[in-house]
Structure formats: structure tokens, C-alpha cells
Amino acid sequence: MGRIAAPAAALSALALLLGGCAVTPSSDGAAAVDQDAPLGGSITIACGAMEDWCQAMVAAFTEETGVDADFVRLSSGEAVARMDAAKAAPEFDVWHGGPVDGFGAARDAGLLEPYESPNADVIPSEYRDADGYWTGVYVGALGFCSNQAVLDELGVDVPTSWDDLLDPRLKGQVSTAHPSTSGTAFTTLWTQVTRLGGEEQGLAYMKQMHNNVLQYSKSGTAPGQIAGRGEVAVGLVFSHDCVKYQEEGMTDLVVSFPSEGTGYEVGGIALVAGSKNTAAAQAYIDWALTADAQNIGPTVGSFQILTNPDAVVDPRMVELDDVELVDYDFAAASAAKPALTARFDAEIAAAPKE
Template identity: 25%
Template structure:
């Protein structure tokens, strides 16, 4: 029979009916297959709905790959910032529309766990994850590690002239040369901003110095871009020379899309996020959700994500990874992620209400 053409969902269209009819998955054993989906013998529903910040390139590819191996399952996805995903899942708690949440910092998954938004699911690859890369109750597992870096336009700046550490971004010479993804919608940016506050907060228990740092950064920031693509394009065009962002994305844009980008790992250390995946509690398509969860975290998929999409796996059994992963030295900041979970919303609200664009108000 003809398979329904896969679509990615608009925010309005997502709330339309999510039919629950099934087809048989193959096999009896629970071992990981080459594609990653477990052969549990249980029925897979005809649809699985994914919320993810991973972008259309990854989402379209894994939609097609999963559907090729599960021909009666239609993958639908919504591409949102990770904070937007969390907010949407919260708002849909009484009537979940998503089945899988794929991609966000672990602190956000912990927040969701605390609000009873996630289902427990221990995947077949659990033994390949170190303790820091999964929730103790298996409401989420890590998929990749993401160091944060200073990104610069190589046509506008030589490497030796670009900032080498976070505090160098505050130099007045970078005024109106920095373009930043709007932090409140972005798990990456919320983590970077929270890390800048945490550097002093961990000893003083006072965010004041961190707020002052963000105020100085705001003075040098030309624009807060509404989404990553806008930020990429503006930096690529030279409308700003610098940004701060996730290292794997910078490498991907440079290598696959010929953006004039490179990165510097801050010398004093950088937050290294664990990106995760989870099944939404009371998901309408739970068996298809489990199959997709396993599929995108199989050894084969991890190799694809590392080689084609520049993701650093959390699984410790992935061999022959690209040289850029093996050879890049990362000095990870020592961070109490529980503090981030507890304080990030408060810190970001203060930034949004008291710091953002204050230089423009002063000029006016």
C-alpha cells in the first residue's frame, strides 16, 4: 500500500489528530539491531511525533532512515529551540502531542522529570553509558556531548586576533561585532549565560558579578537572533564577526556548508553539555517512540551523527570516531548542574528584564 508522505509539522498543524493504528514489528529478541530498533515483537503504531532542536538536516535524514526500516510508521517532527520544546511539552501535559523529545541539555530533562513530564525507559544500550550520561531513573539518556566555544568569521578575523577566552568578549573593540542567539529560547545559550554567572556564584552564592558580566557583553552585542539560522547568516555575512555557540555546529557549518567559521575553545574552560533524549509521559505512540529512541542511538546512527553531523557520542562503545573529536582538547568547566537546574530560569528572567538591550535604551 502507499505510505503516507512524511511531513514536518507546523506549530498549528501539530495538534491535529494523531491516529493510533498498528503494524507488527519483526522478531522476538530484545537485542539491538543494525538499525537500532529493538525486535520486541510488539506492535509499532503508524506514527511517531518528535520534538527536537536538531534542525531539518538531521531530522529529515533520520525520518527517512527510520521509515525505510519501519515502512508502516510515519515520522512527524517539529523543529523548535530546546526551551521551546520544554515549554510546549509542559503546556500539553494533559494531552501530550509529542512522543519523543530528542535534543536538549540534561538540565532541561531534569526539569521535565521534576514536573512528571517524562516516561521511564531503560534502553538496550544502557551499559554503554557512563553514570553522568543518564538519569538515575532512566527518564532520559545522553546522546551527545557538546562543548561551547567562541565562534568567529574567518574572513573578518584571523585566529590570532579572535578572543581566546570568555572575558575577552567584553573588550570594547568588539562593540557591535557580536551576534547572539536569543538565549531564552535556546538551551545552548542559556547554558553559556548561566556558566558565566556560575563562575563567581559557586563561591559567593551571589549572581551580581555574573549579571555585570552579561551587562558588559550586552553592550558589545549587536543583535539577539531569533533562531540559529539568522545568527549563522548574519555572522557569515560579516554583520557581526563573533558569536558563542556549540562546537559541533560550528564544525558542521564550516565543513558541510562552507560557512566562513572557525572556533576557539575558551582557555579557562567551557561548559560541556550532555544532550539527551526522552519519551514523553503518556505518549500516544509509545512503542514507536521506543523504537525511534533506540534507532537514533544505535551504534550505526552514532557513527552517522559523528561523521555527517559532527556530534560527539556519549556512548562509550563507538569506535573509529573522526579525528576532530579525538584530537580537540577540551577543558571542561567544573559545574554543579543541579544549581543550573534550580537557578537558570531565575537568572535568565533577570537578564531578559534587566540587562537585554539596555545599551539601546541608554542611547535613546
């Protein structure tokens, strides 16, 4: 699946950002904009991408609009848990970044409310929730982030198959996050379910790989750093995270993809239900969907594929047409996530290694 061309659209965010607005509920439950009220206030973002990406985004939005914006960096599972715990008095206004499997779980729990940004029309339809609960801001492919020096010491080739990760020589040499906390790791789990034909088969593969896993990290980006430091041979991350670490000096890292097919993420943005400043939160979403906002990512080493067709294409971004992708069903993944991660906890993560 490659980038899909779409016609450039006149972006209406600037008028919204400069003119300000207030929001009141409409008859269908979505928010309606009052263009005459001031924007003002402050917002807090639950941010699921890299820390420097989050910082650059909120700083640019504040500079552009004068709205105070802050963020808390959270993995997907943490974000849903925090939003659910504070459902009566939400601490966040927007969720920005992280795989939309988690956004679907949050939607089903009543933690998000629909908002169809005027800037969403330019985003390809497969990167948007049909009911307006989230819109995609970037796309990334799951891959292997390997340390060539460690592989050489072990006498193991760069992995190009999921079965390669089951090699006994890689015992304690694979790093992955925990699918209960990490959207990246849940993508890994759901990829196995998809490519192998069912939950039982997917869990069986994860149980086999468990024997080679050093530890399950909380954050989905951590395995790339662990591999980069030479603590393991292979980390399972979205490939753009591995490229970021390469660019930051971890030159032993190499990116590869499984020939049988791999999963991918659509990184989303959504309005948190009960936001204390819905007008500013909507303005942030509108802004985040523009090409200018999305172009901030590569300036801080985040090389995801961008969903706005007018955004810049960096040569360090993966070409999805060159990667074999599984038929990743985001709606099915979201629906299955609570029960499937509970089974992973009970049947795999807690199990002794052979």
C-alpha cells in the same frame, strides 16, 4: 573531560524494532514492555538538533522499522513551552537532541516520564540521568565561532578568553542566542555562573557583554551562520555547529575556546509523558542509542562527540581533553533555569546598551 571507554554491548534494539512491543505502566511509574504486541502507529519527535540531522534520523528510523516518524525542529525553550502547553494532549512522543538542562526543566514540570532503555547500559553513566528520565546521545563544547575576515578588518585577534568578548572594538559584533529559548545560550549563561562563582557574578558578566551583542537570536545555531555571513565578528555556539558551517563553505570561520574554561552540553533523548504511542517511542529511543543510529550525524555534517563507545570517531569532532571545561552541574543548571532566565529577560535583554 574526554571520551570514556566502556565495553561493547550486544544491542537488543533489533529484536525490539522487528518484533514490536506495547507498553503498560509498572508499579514504580515507569513503562513496562509487552513484547507480544505489535509496534505500529506513528510518532512525532521534538528535535533539538540541526534540521538535516533531525530529518536524517527520523527517515532512517522509519526505513528500519516501518513506523511513521516525523519531527518538529525546536530550540530547548520552545520545546518545553510546547510540551507544557499540550500537557493534557501531548503532540510529541520523544524529545531528541538539545542540551539536557532543558530536559531537566521538562522533567521537573512533569513533561517527561522515565524510561531506561536496554541499550542505555553501554552509554557512560555521566551521560545518563540517574532516574532514567533522559540519556545522552552526543556531547559538544561551547566555543567561539569567529569570522577571520571581520576580525582582521576590526584589528582584533581571534578570541581566546571570555574577557576578549568585552573589547569595545567588538561593539555590535557579537551574536548569541537568548537563554530563554536556546539551550546553547543558557549553556553560555550557566558557564558564567559556574566560572565566576555565582548567579550575581554571571549576570554581571552577561550585562557587560550585552553592550557588544548585535541581537539575541531564537535559535542557538544561528550565531554561527550570522558570523559566517560576515554580519558579526564572533558567534557563540557549540563548536561542532561552527565546524558544520565551515564544511558547508563558510571558510572564513575559525573555532576557538576560552582559556578560563567553557561549558559543554550533553544532547539528550527522552520519552514524553503521555505519548500516544509509547511502544514506538521507546523503540525510537532504543534505536537512537545504538552506534549505527549515532553514526548518522557525521553523514549530514553534525560532528558532535557520540556517546556510544562503538560509534565512529570523526577527526572533525572536538577533543574534549584539549579544551578547558568548567565543572558544569546539569542538575543545578536545570533547577536554576526558570528564575535565572527570567532575570536575564528583565535585567539584561530589555536593558538599553551603553
